[in-house]
Amino acid sequence: MTILIQNGHVVDPLTRMDGCYDVLIRDGRIEKVAEHIDEDADRMLDAKDCYVLPGLIDLHVHFRDPGLEYKETLSTGGRAAVKGGVTTVCAMPNTNPVIDDGEKVASVHERAKGEALTHVIQLGAVTKGQKGEELADICGMAKAGCHAVSEDGKSVMNTSLYRQGMKAAKECGISVFAHCEDQTLVENGVMNADENAKRLGLRGITNSVEDVITARDILLSKETGVKLHLCHCSTADSVKMVRLAKEEGLSVTAEVCPHHFILTSDDIKEDNGNYKMNPPLRSKADVEALRQGLKDGVMDVIATDHAPHAREEKDKSMAEAAFGIVGLETSAALTFTSLVKTGVLSMMDMAEKMSANPAKILGLSDRGSVSQGKAADIVIFDPTRTYKIDKNTFVSKGKNTPFDGFEVTGEVVCTLVDGKVVYDTLSD
Ligand SMILES: NC(=O)N[C@@H](CC(=O)O)C(=O)O
Ligand SMILES: [Zn+2]
Numbered sequence: 513m514t515i516l517i518q519n520g521h522v523v524d525p526l527t528r529m530d531g532c533y534d535v536l537i538r539d540g541r542i543e544k545v546a547e548h549i550d551e552d553a554d555r556m557l558d559a560k561d562c563y564v565l566p567g568l569i570d571l572h573v574h575f576r577d578p579g580l581e582y583k584e585t586l587s588t589g590g591r592a593a594v595k596g597g598v599t600t601v602c603a604m605p606n607t608n609p610v611i612d613d614g615e616k617v618a619s620v621h622e623r624a625k626g627e628a629l630t631h632v633i634q635l636g637a638v639t640k641g642q643k644g645e646e647l648a649d650i651c652g653m654a655k656a657g658c659h660a661v662s663e664d665g666k667s668v669m670n671t672s673l674y675r676q677g678m679k680a681a682k683e684c685g686i687s688v689f690a691h692c693e694d695q696t697l698v699e700n701g702v703m704n705a706d707e708n709a710k711r712l713g714l715r716g717i718t719n720s721v722e723d724v725i726t727a728r729d730i731l732l733s734k735e736t737g738v739k740l741h742l743c744h745c746s747t748a749d750s751v752k753m754v755r756l757a758k759e760e761g762l763s764v765t766a767e768v769c770p771h772h773f774i775l776t777s778d779d780i781k782e783d784n785g786n787y788k789m790n791p792p793l794r795s796k797a798d799v800e801a802l803r804q805g806l807k808d809g810v811m812d813v814i815a816t817d818h819a820p821h822a823r824e825e826k827d828k829s830m831a832e833a834a835f836g837i838v839g840l841e842t843s844a845a846l847t848f849t850s851l852v853k854t855g856v857l858s859m860m861d862m863a864e865k866m867s868a869n870p871a872k873i874l875g876l877s878d879r880g881s882v883s884q885g886k887a888a889d890i891v892i893f894d895p896t897r898t899y900k901i902d903k904n905t906f907v908s909k910g911k912n913t914p915f916d917g918f919e920v921t922g923e924v925v926c927t928l929v930d931g932k933v934v935y936d937t938l939s940d
């Protein structure tokens with residue numbers, strides 16, 4: 513089976529190709545990228561006026577499968593992913609049951625092959641049942657193909673136990689993905705602690721809730737040598753700390769989610785559950801620091817923290833609603849609109865932060881690049897179309913987004929996973 517993608521603007525972080533090229537795919541792999549390829553392929557895709565990028569790799573999603581399938585499944589999450597140009601996801605382990613041993617990791621991987629259109633890498637929890645009491649089977653999960661452990665949804669508050677978990681992860685050659693939130697400082701907060709929270713009569717979450725644990729985790733990574741990836745960074749001080757850690761040469765990487773680099777707490781005009789997520793939307797100064805951190809290269813990755821919930825769980829006051837918003841179907845357009853069109857990032861930077869850097873963090877040497885010999889995970893992105901995000905068009909079960917009605921430019925028009933076209937509006 514051969515596919516020829518013609519006339520697209522290829523942007524490849526590995527070879528630094530940035531111009532009009534054809535891409536020939538044979539049997540799931542990229543055979544050739546060149547200015548003009550004369551080949552009578554089984555299928556031709558005309559990518560004129562579109563970018564051809566390495567398939568996006570989202571280090572942070574919640575597929576809710578097993579156990580919470582009313583929110584999302586491997587199948588619906590997979591469809592949402594490829595509609596957003598995402599060809600690999602890391603699925604967080606806060607399912608029911610919590611993914612905390614090798615067998616459970618293997619079972620999701622096995623099912624995902626048949627049920628999900630995107631590649632799924634299941635992450636394992638740091639502690640059994642995410643209870644924070646005893647370590648999960650970290651090495652067993654590493655053997656089953658889990659590239660990182662994460663207690664996402666919370667932090668392991670017992671610092672000694674967390675240090676043991678980091679040592680185990682380091683020994684088994686995997687990373688730790690950290691959700692930084694000091695449980696003892698949250699005090700039932702539901703949005704950023706500021707004037708707007710007071711106006712709405714809602715309890716606040718201060719920046720230190722995140723920053724205290726970010727500092728702790730960086731120090732523990734320094735001591736144990738484990739590769740640490742900081743999830744959903746939302747504060748100016750987290751950017752400062754990541755910068756310092758990198759200056760010291762520590763193995764620390766960090767991600768930012770579109771909602772955190774676009775919206776501020778002041779965008780919450782009324783008490784609406786779709787603005788509730790963890791960490792919360794922060795101040796203008798925080799948003800500026802995150803954008804600057806992305807521009808400077810201090811912040812490595814853009815990930816969604818796609819967190820689908822059922823309507824009943826979000827259709828209520830922020831005091832009561834579940835934490836989390838969906839993101840897979842909007843992240844490419846939001847990033848392009850807010851960072852690339854405005855000149856904060858180049859298209860090359862976007863491809864790095866949404867594909868090449870995540871591939872590097874996961875150690876996936878055959879993904880994150882549109883170049884010869886790599887897996888044909890590719891996204892074709894049309895940067896010309898302007899439209900309003902409409903949550904009713906989402907294929908995810910979750911419609912919980914604060915971006916409904918938000919005007920964006922840029923749309924994923926075709927996605928290939930291992931050389932198979934899994935999403936396509938180009939040919940319509
Ligand atoms: N981000 C969220 O607000 N919620 C996530 C958990 C998490 O990422 O911490 C969820 O699982 O719903
Ligand atoms: Zn989290």
Ligand SMILES: [Zn+2]
Pocket residue numbers: 572573574604664665817819
């Ligand atoms: Zn999460």
